[in-house]
Amino acid sequence: MNEEKRRILDLLAQGKITVDEAERLLAAIGEPAAETGTEAAGHRSWKYLRVQVEPGPGSEKGDRVNIRVPFKLIRAGLKFAAFIPQGAQGPINEALKEKGMNVDFSKISPQDLEDLIVNLDDLTVDVEGKDKVRIYCE
Amino acid sequence: MLPILVHFRIRKDGNRPFGFYFPVILIWIILAALLLVLLPFVLLAAALTWRRGPGRLLLLVYPMMASILWHLSGLHIETKNIENEILIDFQ
Numbered sequence: 001m002n003e004e005k006r007r008i009l010d011l012l013a014q015g016k017i018t019v020d021e022a023e024r025l026l027a028a029i030g031e032p033a034a035e036t037g038t039e040a041a042g043h044r045s046w047k048y049l050r051v052q053v054e055p056g057p058g059s060e061k062g063d064r065v066n067i068r069v070p071f072k073l074i075r076a077g078l079k080f081a082a083f084i085p086q087g088a089q090g091p092i093n094e095a096l097k098e099k100g101m102n103v104d105f106s107k108i109s110p111q112d113l114e115d116l117i118v119n120l121d122d123l124t125v126d127v128e129g130k131d132k133v134r135i136y137c138e
Numbered sequence: 139m140l141p142i143l144v145h146f147r148i149r150k151d152g153n154r155p156f157g158f159y160f161p162v163i164l165i166w167i168i169l170a171a172l173l174l175v176l177l178p179f180v181l182l183a184a185a186l187t188w189r190r191g192p193g194r195l196l197l198l199v200y201p202m203m204a205s206i207l208w209h210l211s212g213l214h215i216e217t218k219n220i221e222n223e224i225l226i227d228f229q
Contacts, residue, residue, distance in 0.1 A: 066216040079202055079205070
């Protein structure tokens with residue numbers, strides 16, 4: 001594997017470039033894009049985003065959460081976000097910030113979702129020994 | 139695929155859970171009838187506001203709503219703890 005190809009694949013793994021951009025770069029340096037194409041096809045076959053929260057040993061209430069959201073629903077919802085008036089986006093962002101989510105609602109695009117799908121494998125976060133949060137695609 | 143049933147289950151304050159299946163397709167039929175009745179007004183509003191911009195967005199409301207409702211199937215939300223439980227599952 002030459003240095004340029006390795007660099008492109010590193011950028012793809014870090015989420016700094018999309019799958020399409022990686023394909024174009026690989027084609028430009030004369031390398032086959034079969035690997036990334038297969039990976040992208042595998043990611044596109046994922047249907048659901050899953051979020052699971054399991055209580056840890058330090059959990060008081062034993063909260064369990066199991067959420068499964070179809071990716072098509074998320075894509076459709078993101079397009080619907082375009083209907084939100086400009087003046088309402090600021091208060092929405094403020095409300096999200098109060099809940100601890102520092103996200104600019106107006107800047108989330110369908111491409112961000114595609115990038116998330118490509119780079120999200122299986123993420124498990126242990127929250128201070130109380131809860132275990134697992135986010136993955138299936 | 140448009141969801142036909144939705145499964146609700148609720149348990150509060152440690153009581154016995156209460157669950158039922160609801161034929162959500164009835165809601166879709168009523169919603170479709172309502173949207174059909176409103177369609178002439180939406181088209182008129184879109185035509186009147188076309189130049190200023192909102193008209194185009196108005197025309198997109200119907201297909202976008204249809205897209206969201208169509209893809210609700212498979213949505214599963216379940217939270218539970220010692221005392222309370224909520225389940226919403228579109229099938």
